[in-house]
Amino acid sequence: MEMMPSTMAEMWTKMGSTIASFMFIWAIFRQYCPYELRRYFEKYTHTIMGYFSPYIKISIHEFAGDRLKRSEAYAAVEAYLSANSSKTARRLKAEMGKDSTNLVLSMDEYEKVTDEFRGAKVWWVASKVVSPSRPMGYYPEQEKRYYRLTFHKRYREMITGAYLEHVVKEGKEIRVRNRQRKLYTNSPGYKWPSYKQTMWSHIVFEHPATFETMAMEPNKKKEIIEDLVTFSQSKEFYARIGKAWKRGYLLYGPPGTGKSTMIAAMANLLNYDVYDLELTAVKDNTELRKLLIETTSKSIIVIEDIDCSLDLTGQRKKKSGKAMGDEEKEKMEKERREAKEESNNGGSSKVTLSGLLNFIDGLWSACGGERLIVFTTNYVEKLDPALIRRGRMDKHIELSYCSFEGFKVLAKNYLKLETHPLFDTIDRLMREVDITPADVAESLMPKSPLDNAEKCLCSLIQALEDAKAEAANKVAEQEETSSNQNEDHATAAMDHENSASENA
Ligand SMILES: Nc1ncnc2c1ncn2[C@@H]1O[C@H](COP(=O)(O)OP(=O)(O)OP(=O)(O)O)[C@@H](O)[C@H]1O
Numbered sequence: 124m125e126m127m128p129s130t131m132a133e134m135w136t137k138m139g140s141t142i143a144s145f146m147f148i149w150a151i152f153r154q155y156c157p158y159e160l161r162r163y164f165e166k167y168t169h170t171i172m173g174y175f176s177p178y179i180k181i182s183i184h185e186f187a188g189d190r191l192k193r194s195e196a197y198a199a200v201e202a203y204l205s206a207n208s209s210k211t212a213r214r215l216k217a218e219m220g221k222d223s224t225n226l227v228l229s230m231d232e233y234e235k236v237t238d239e240f241r242g243a244k245v246w247w248v249a250s251k252v253v254s255p256s257r258p259m260g261y262y263p264e265q266e267k268r269y270y271r272l273t274f275h276k277r278y279r280e281m282i283t284g285a286y287l288e289h290v291v292k293e294g295k296e297i298r299v300r301n302r303q304r305k306l307y308t309n310s311p312g313y314k315w316p317s318y319k320q321t322m323w324s325h326i327v328f329e330h331p332a333t334f335e336t337m338a339m340e341p342n343k344k345k346e347i348i349e350d351l352v353t354f355s356q357s358k359e360f361y362a363r364i365g366k367a368w369k370r371g372y373l374l375y376g377p378p379g380t381g382k383s384t385m386i387a388a389m390a391n392l393l394n395y396d397v398y399d400l401e402l403t404a405v406k407d408n409t410e411l412r413k414l415l416i417e418t419t420s421k422s423i424i425v426i427e428d429i430d431c432s433l434d435l436t437g438q439r440k441k442k443s444g445k446a447m448g449d450e451e452k453e454k455m456e457k458e459r460r461e462a463k464e465e466s467n468n469g470g471s472s473k474v475t476l477s478g479l480l481n482f483i484d485g486l487w488s489a490c491g492g493e494r495l496i497v498f499t500t501n502y503v504e505k506l507d508p509a510l511i512r513r514g515r516m517d518k519h520i521e522l523s524y525c526s527f528e529g530f531k532v533l534a535k536n537y538l539k540l541e542t543h544p545l546f547d548t549i550d551r552l553m554r555e556v557d558i559t560p561a562d563v564a565e566s567l568m569p570k571s572p573l574d575n576a577e578k579c580l581c582s583l584i585q586a587l588e589d590a591k592a593e594a595a596n597k598v599a600e601q602e603e604t605s606s607n608q609n610e611d612h613a614t615a616a617m618d619h620e621n622s623a624s625e626n627a
């Protein structure tokens with residue numbers, strides 16, 4: 124009897140702790156259970172159903188395997204279904220198609236459509252798995268979309284063979300037809316690696332420049348166009364000689380001579396996408412490679428002002444830093460840069476020259492194929508020879524000051540003029556002084572609704588005269604300084620002689 128109270132107390136404490144641990148386990152169980160349980164049930168029902176069901180299912184996932192890249196099969200199926208589902212599906216989603224004039228319809232999520240192929244009926248469902256957000260709520264939910272094809276066992280051979288081939292082939296054709304060309308950028312913006320599947324963001328590419336509107340010598344223009352067209356048609360040739368199907372262009376020349384314009388014209392000529400790569404926003408070589416892998420074929424990868432984004436030592440720097448020249452500012456810039464680099468992963472993060480070289484012609488660059496890599500620069504002599512040797516930059520194109528031929532193209536585009544009495548004056552002046560196509564274009568632009576062609580031509584002549592006067596001034600100044608220097612030298616020499624004779 125004496126033991127009783129103590130045993131009772133013991134029992135109560137035990138029970139209390141048991142309840143507490145039970146509650147604790149239950150809480151955890153409740154938090155994780157529903158999803159796990161669901162998965163568990165799903166798994167087994169599927170297996171059991173599989174024994175009895177006469178149907179076969181094939182899923183095509185958007186990001187297959189280690190998902191470096193969006194699955195091409197998925198994209199093809201998506202296109203195929205978008206063209207074939209709009210008649211039967213009830214819930215569709217609409218997106219802007221080519222030229223932003225028409226809407227392209229495709230199946231909405233969980234929508235089911237039927238398709239027929241040589242008498243066999245198949246069902247397509249667009250679906251997705253949503254993996255739960257992490258317990259900490261750190262990352263948002265991840266969606267994995269896929270299409271599921273269901274058909275009767277009887278048709279197994281035909282569906283897995285001929286039908287799928289048909290779907291992929293037609294899907295690819297539809298994609299080419301509906302393709303809206305895109306301009307991609309790797310702008311630093313926000314980046315959630317697990318949420319955002321791709322590192323590029325894009326907008327629709329709608330630049331109006333073409334080779335017809337470009338001011339250049341006709342022969343040079345023709346040569347470039349032929350080079351580009353030949354490249355785009357040489358798949359077999361590149362395969363035969365064992366080279367990756369890509370070509371590098373280096374566009375160099377003073378500012379305002381049409382380097383960026385030419386890239387747009389190239390994209391319009393070949394119907395390619397454009398990837399505008401901002402090297403200064405790339406953290407390191409690994410990231411550079413990731414960006415490369417994510418580019419698609421039939422595209423132009425552009426690195427503008429390559430001399431400013433990469434130093435020969437592999438140190439990156441900004442364009443402004445170079446232009447200032449002033450030592451103080453250079454130092455400030457350097458400090459700022461260092462601080463910035465430190466804040467983004469302890470200074471170890473940078474793209475090196477060798478990383479860039481690998482990007483251009485390393486093993487990874489062969490994936491995808493049919494690609495142009497274009498560099499632009501104002502100072503070709505500053506670039507590392509390794510970077511621009513043939514094989515990396517196969518074709519070097521110099522864009523230079525406007526010639527009279529170039530002017531005629533612009534006059535035709537801007538003023539609809541083939542000839543004019545003032546053309547002779549302009550021809551003469553253009554031989555005497557350098558003017559960029561950008562400056563010519565600006566002069567030929569009507570400034571008010573009343574401006575006519577003649578007025579525009581006069582304004583160009585004025586601009587040419589001004590440029591000529593400025594050039595003459597510069598020459599005079601230079602002569603003056605050099606003659607001053609010569610005088611200084613002469614007096615110094617005389618002094619020296621005098622002192623020498625005095626000493627003697
Ligand atoms: N060859 C050209 N033919 C027609 N227009 C031109 C040409 N060059 C320049 N322009 C006009 O001048 C403007 C500036 O040209 P663009 O941006 O292509 O120069 P850029 O060579 O890329 O200069 P930067 O080196 O400063 O980047 C364009 O909007 C275009 O209208």
Ligand SMILES: [Mg+2]
Pocket residue numbers: 382383384427499
């Ligand atoms: Mg440019």
